[in-house]
Amino acid sequence: MRISIAIAIMMAFASTAISAAYFRDGGFLAHQGILESIRLEPRLPVPGESFTVNLAGSWPAINPGGICRPPLDISQVIVYPGSVVITSLPQQDPAYCDQPPASWDIDVSIPAEAWNAVNDEGYLVIEHQLFSGINMLTGIDQVFDMRLGTHEVPAFIGSGFWISPELPNEGILIEQQGNRVLFYGLGYDTDVVYNDDDGEPVWQLVAGEMYGDSTMGRSYRFDWPFDENNMPLEKPTEMELITANDAGAIIVSDYNHIRVFTEVSNVLGLYRDYNRIYFGLDKSRLPNYVAPLQGRWNLYGFDGQNAVFTSTLVFNQGSSEGSNQYLFASSDGDWTAKCTIVLPGTGDCTIERASDGAKLEFPMTAFQGNLARGHLVTGENNALDGVLVRDPWTLPVLDDQ
8 A cells, every 4th residue: 555655656746758769877967867869850861861860858857056058059060980979058048947847859960971970780879968067068879770770669678576686685666568667666765965864765766758778767756754653654745755856767788688777866877787587486477588479570571771571470378388498379370489588588589480481580688578680581591680570660661572
């Protein structure tokens, strides 16, 4: 009951987060809650031509000293080997102080020479350096797949508990429904800022939208209140419910391994590696670290940038076929997926079509829940780059069939 009340209260204060496909921890001012997304327009630009980058972000709801910086003035766009860097100068406007959080949504033209920075695998890093103080640049960068456009397929990690070897007595609870993600960590009070270093339980809650391989949002701190007898209260007072501008983020390494922070306190690099927790055994269900292949998928085979093979697959509920072996059969009986997966969630999967022998192989390290990249061999023994995407997501492919 008390946990339900706490979560309900925290949810009431959770704002709609601005997502990010890949990012650092926000530079020197991450703890003040500067959030931003970077998106390509179009999603798959024409090679060799200029394109547009959209920057959409917000300044903190609570800003120390009442400094309100937007709107932005883009000062330069520079192409470096492997990346494109956009630098902007916030323009202080007192009007924004009355309506926090101040926000921006601007388009930036990227020159055609940016294609020179795309690496051999077709990826490009685009970074926005936001000048946010004296000699301070708050940098958020994202990685884009300029060859296949996979960067907008949201990762899916489902629901469950996660643990970090660095914090064996604490953990993260994640709930994902579609693109929306709610994650919160249970820690203990060591916050000297609030003169409240008493060891009480502290929740850090973040809500956001999964975009590409990550999600980002503001982190809300909830101190569970105790009475004079050290018993938890059912309802906190306004002073006991503390919201802060801290940012929270998840970067998905693969389906069973993520990097997370739920709070940044004036220091950089507080991402920690987390592994999915497996406990208990339910014979009616597969272990939660097994690739969730049940459902409808789109399978692509690429020769360069052209899709020369496509197929739709619908897998039934999987079953255990022995120690660490798991099987998924398609509804039409033509496709079969076999996965060998062991704790802490490593292994590989092979998807094969009986009618012609077409086969996709991918490691779990290349599986993000809604997307897997691997090696595809067609029935004619053509070797292709294979991409498996959960329906209804598709890729903006160049069709050469």
